[in-house]
Amino acid sequence: MTRAGAIRLSGWLLALAVLAVPVVAVLRGWLAAGQWPVKYLTIDAPYTHVSAAEVAVAVQPLLQKGFFAVDLQRVRAAVAALPWVAAVEVRKRWPNTLVISLREHQPWARWTGNRLVGADGDVFSVPAAQMPAALPRLSGPPGALPEVIAFYRSAVAACTPRGLHVAGAQLTARGSYTLDLSAGAHIVIGRDQSQQRLARFLAVWPQLAARHSEMFVYADLRYANGFAVRWPDAQVPAVTPPSTPSAGNT
Template sequence: MNAILRLLAWTLAVLLVALPVVAVVNGWIGAERWPLRTLRVQGALQRVDAARLQQTLLPYAQRGFFAVRLGDARAAVAALPWVEHAEVRKRWPDVLEVRIVEHRPFAQWGADRLLSEQGRLFPAAGIAVPRGLPRLDGPDARVAAVVALYNEARVLFAPSGIDVRALTLDRRGSWSLRLSDGTDVVVGSSEARLRLARFARLLPQLLSQQQRPLARADLRYTNGFALSWAPAQPPQTATPPRPRAGADRRSTEGRT
């Protein structure tokens, strides 16, 4: 009996010590005694909304220094628009510290995503897309190949003063481009770099032979291109100047 009583006494003593610790760690008590009062953001935020960041972290900070769940807080911050990577730490006695790496957009990808300079795709929902980004598209597993051909195509067309506005790799493996002068270029699925290099080299000569814009170029031929030219613009006729009212009155008076 004495052994049982001693065991119960030890168990009760352990519970009396452990329960307060568990209560503090889980935020049941002590949140008001050890509150997190300061949010410290490392680095300047350019695209992440600071007010939204604070609202996101507030429910976690309210649990207090010991009970804040840093992993859950980090996941919540990482889900915000423009956040590529996030770290959340606590600093004694009352600081919640956040480090954020923002996405730097490189291009629009498909209809609803952006591609960062690090080659990562992220959703464009809730984001004001910067103007002037090229439009790229293709299977997610071919991001590197799409970016590589886009960069090569820009170099090829630069001597002509033409940029690449869009590049697409469809599911069948066929490439197509849109140039800054409005020309749609169908490249095909084989020898894409060789065909683009040949077309870019001959493009100034082709444009010099026509007084019309080039609307479409199909490069899927062994020894040439199929070109479609935009309709020629009708010449603008000069509009004769309208006579002034005073001159009309003088000519009428002269005939009476």
């Protein structure tokens, strides 16, 4: 390329650069928040525990840059951080609307402290003032939730036909189970042969209930050949067990 040609090419490049500056400036202004603001927020939700106002307050600071600059990931994270929100979908609708669809947690039980278990098995937390009262109470070591849920459900299926309503289940760090009944009674089952021990107790329960007008206070099934039952009037246990529970079941 000749020197004259190089000079002409440099001149063209310089001219294009000069022209590009106002074009970029125009585009930036055209895409700015003032030109394309988000005017409408559409929320699709059941509104059982989460209100439209809560969602609007959570996302409002993220809408200030306008329609094109809205970060959908940040909006999704802001809504997902609200109590009771289980899943969120966010999308833009031309020319000025943000659409948010959310699914709420469906509480099924309380789990170890002030956490909740959803109908799909997910664990979540809500403010203490919003904690539902009439839920089964489950507790156990970290990672034991699936096992406790399975035991609770099997216990409910076994106890309900006998007129015993299970309100909760506890699993200790040593693997010992206790059932809590809605009437306030407790059934200590232990950690070995829990299903068989509960079945043995339930087989005798109708005869025991026929002899007592009140619900028992405490039943200890941790015996090799029987169980002990304590009644409100401190009567002698209905089934006399050995003097101590069988080894390894405390």
